[in-house]
Amino acid sequence: KFITAAEAANFIKHGYNVGLSGFTPAGSPKAVIAEVARIAEEEHAKGNPFQIGIFTGASTGDSCDGMLSRVKSLRYRAPYTTNTDFRNAVNNGEIAYNDIHLSQMAQEIRYGFMGKVNVAIVEACELTEDGKIYLTAGSGITPTICRLADHVIVELNSVHSKNTIGLHDVYEPLDPPYRREIPIYKPSDRIGTPYLQVDPKKIIGVVQTNIQDEARPFTPADPITDQIGVNVANFLAADMKRGIIPSTFLPLQSGVGNIANAVLGALGRDKTIPDFEMYTEVTQDSVIALMKEGRVKFGSTCSLSVSNEVLDEVYNNMDFFRNKMVIRPSEISNSPEIARRLGLISMNTAIE
Amino acid sequence: KFITAAEAANFIKHGYNVGLSGFTPAGSPKAVIAEVARIAEEEHAKGNPFQIGIFTGASTGDSCDGMLSRVKSLRYRAPYTTNTDFRNAVNNGEIAYNDIHLSQMAQEIRYGFMGKVNVAIVEACELTEDGKIYLTAGSGITPTICRLADHVIVELNSVHSKNTIGLHDVYEPLDPPYRREIPIYKPSDRIGTPYLQVDPKKIIGVVQTNIQDEARPFTPADPITDQIGVNVANFLAADMKRGIIPSTFLPLQSGVGNIANAVLGALGRDKTIPDFEMYTEVTQDSVIALMKEGRVKFGSTCSLSVSNEVLDEVYNNMDFFRNKMVIRPSEISNSPEIARRLGLISMNTAIE
Structure with a gap:
């Protein structure tokens, strides 16, 4: 069912850990977290605590790390970011930041080192009634957070063409002691599925958006x-x-x-x-x-x-x-x- | 054929790269390198240059890194050592030291980054006429240096019981782009052979020794x-x-x-x-x-x-x-x- 970003944000409570799709700003959800920041400001104005943990694949855009840092609503954050306001807050001791190897993030979430994943927010270009989610321009830790989260919020972003269906290879290894080899022997080997399968009962709502990735400008070669x-x-x-x-x-x-x-x-x-x-x-x-x-x-x-x-x-x-x-x-x-x-x-x- | 350590050392010329078996003092050859150090001193006394490169699995004992450093006969050394005289020589700029991840040493030798392996010296507890070498208390990069070297010198050390036959699992992966998975899924999986197969024509001599490993003392727990x-x-x-x-x-x-x-x-x-x-x-x-x-x-x-x-x-x-x-x-x-x-x-x- 379709809901607004503000309605979706209401599902995110103080103390929650929230997992986000994407890797760099590409593929990161952009609408709901902004509303979470607004709620945090309101709660803080009332004197109530409001802080969450954020798990991602890599950096995000200013709409996540920047806004949440400025309204002091980040309790815990891993594994990486590039945001200046965030960095200042970490150096002031306001945020517990866990700077780990990006390839270990999904495994450490599965191990439970960082606590429960309460909500996953995932950007999609398409999804089906039976819970097949087609991701957009980035993958990150999305398979893991969607499988582990109690609730999943989908941001269906029409900026990302449904043509991207098929670009992803969604695969999640078993954890030790049951892990086998990851069977990739050349860059083009595909080992998973083009979609992410989620239990449809966990999807609490779909937020329709039309927001471009917060791509960072590169200066031309000199x-x-x-x-x-x-x-x-x-x-x-x-x-x-x-x-x-x-x-x-x-x-x-x-x-x-x-x-x-x-x-x-x-x-x-x-x-x-x-x-x-x-x-x-x-x-x-x-x-x-x-x-x-x-x-x-x-x-x-x-x-x-x-x-x-x-x-x-x-x-x-x-x-x-x-x-x-x-x-x-x-x-x-x-x-x-x-x-x-x-x-x-x-x-x-x-x-x- | 059996030769003395001094005879074996005569095969090692100025400018050679020499690969050694073992990992830490365990399994390192101990007799021939001491004779190489003696030759180096003699050559230096005559005003002749004499310096070699040494490739190992990890650290060695004083009989290698210590003696060779003190007689200034080390030109190049990788990937690791713990010797004080060696460290001082490196810090004085006398030795080109390449401090790399131990797991990459064999691959970088195969790639040719460090030049040719002229001679491999390998400690064994047993060997056969057809070139099967049974290693002693350490493995390191032995499969790679023995396969690549022009000549192999075996130190047959009677300190190491022939009972150790069967302890080793000798395996060398193919290099990219042909490498497959390393098929180990639990610590006890064996994927190779209990012996190292060398072309017997490359073995220029067997030096019989009876020298204990230069084991380092550990102070007891406190x-x-x-x-x-x-x-x-x-x-x-x-x-x-x-x-x-x-x-x-x-x-x-x-x-x-x-x-x-x-x-x-x-x-x-x-x-x-x-x-x-x-x-x-x-x-x-x-x-x-x-x-x-x-x-x-x-x-x-x-x-x-x-x-x-x-x-x-x-x-x-x-x-x-x-x-x-x-x-x-x-x-x-x-x-x-x-x-x-x-x-x-x-x-x-x-x-x-």
């Missing part, structure tokens, strides 16, 4: 970042010539930011490097451009952390992109088992 | 380390009671040192914790004691880094210990894939 990119490309090309990297190349993992974009651009232009695949946690604009040129053959990711224009372009050309990408949960995209097995060439940006 | 152990045991017992650790418990990984010994002792005494298994890189005296009590059901390790008395005890009671332990190469004992899959409870000592 001569310095371009030269960094050329240096990295030359290094990898030289190692391939020495035989240290196989002539088929190896899948790339690339971090977030302008230098990462510049490095990928330079790798794309260096034609001594063959067309390559990626197994990474975020897909940025430069990867989409390289897919269009045929330089990136396949990209496995946890989120499409692209500009809104590029996201539209992908959605409008899904026939081209559909067999070139997959979006995975963060415990799979960031799995040390898979990273080591695939022999990823990892490039992350320390300081920009 | 009231402080005992209390640390009790605190850790209480913490884990409480988490098991809360249901956060399954009632079957999970395999333990334990670091090196007196506190690790004290923690294991306390875990053994805490009868609310069920009999458990270990998947770790070094097995110390306390683990052997807990095996005798039945508290440790199985121990997977990369080396028996025990006191010489305890090593004798194990060798003299192999009928009891044989099905309770396995010694693996370091890229398997320290594999992130296996650590995450088994859900290891890892306990390492930051500062003692």
Whole structure:
């Protein structure tokens, strides 16, 4: 049944732990948490306590970490964020922040280290009567929080085309001592389902929204970042010539930011490097451009952390992109088992 | 054919990279490297250069890192050591030291990052005409260096009982993009062979030795380390009671040192914790004691880094210990894939 964001927010009580879909702003719910922040302000004005725990895949947008920090309604937060107001609140001792490896977040929630998941809020582009949820531009810890939560709130966001159906590969491993191998042997292997199955009785309401991802702007490449990119490309090309990297190349993992974009651009232009695949946690604009040129053959990711224009372009050309990408949960995209097995060439940006 | 340590050392030339068996002093060759240090001194006295690279699984004893550092005959060294003379030489800029994750050492050698392996020196308790080598108290990177080296020197050490035959599980994964899962699902799973197969034509000689491992002394537990152990045991017992650790418990990984010994002792005494298994890189005296009590059901390790008395005890009671332990190469004992899959409870000592 359809409800408003304000109605949905009323289900979230002081002391709850709330799990959110998405990874970076991509795929994060955007409507209900803003209403929770409003409720928190009202309760605080009445002298009542109102603080919640927030579990996510990675960072979110200002509508979550920023707003909740400013109204002092965050009690606990894991595993990661980039928000300035949040950081200040943590450093002031106002928020209990647990900074853990993103690939371990789902497992530590399952283990119960962080307490119960009371409510999961999940952004969807489509859902069915029998509880099949089709996710949007990011995955994160969504399979785990939706399975464990007492209640699920769906934000059905019409900004995300129903064309994205099929992009996700939803998979949740068993915990030790019952875990087996994660059966991914190349970036394009699919091991799960294209939808997230939730007990429909747990869905307390569907909030219809039309809100764009809070994509962060990237400044364009400049001569310095371009030269960094050329240096990295030359290094990898030289190692391939020495035989240290196989002539088929190896899948790339690339971090977030302008230098990462510049490095990928330079790798794309260096034609001594063959067309390559990626197994990474975020897909940025430069990867989409390289897919269009045929330089990136396949990209496995946890989120499409692209500009809104590029996201539209992908959605409008899904026939081209559909067999070139997959979006995975963060415990799979960031799995040390898979990273080591695939022999990823990892490039992350320390300081920009 | 049998040769002396001095004859074997003559095969090692200035500029060579030499790979050594073992992990910690356990399983490290002890005779030939001392002769190499003597040759280095002679060459230096004549004004000739003499420096080599040393590849190992982990630390060695003073007979390797200490002696070679003091005669200034180390050019390059990876991945780890604990020797004081070595550390001083590195900090003086005399040795190129590459401090990498122990599980990556074999792979980076195979990739060729560190150059060719000219000679491998491997300690054995037995070998056959057709090149089957049975290793001693440690494994490390032995499968990789023996396969890649142009020449193999075997130190046949009669201190190590032929009873140890069967303790090792020798396995080397393929490199990306051809790697599959490492098929270990519980600490006792065996995936390889009990011997190391080497092309017998590469074996340039067998040096007969009778030298004990340079085991490091551990000071006995004291009231402080005992209390640390009790605190850790209480913490884990409480988490098991809360249901956060399954009632079957999970395999333990334990670091090196007196506190690790004290923690294991306390875990053994805490009868609310069920009999458990270990998947770790070094097995110390306390683990052997807990095996005798039945508290440790199985121990997977990369080396028996025990006191010489305890090593004798194990060798003299192999009928009891044989099905309770396995010694693996370091890229398997320290594999992130296996650590995450088994859900290891890892306990390492930051500062003692």
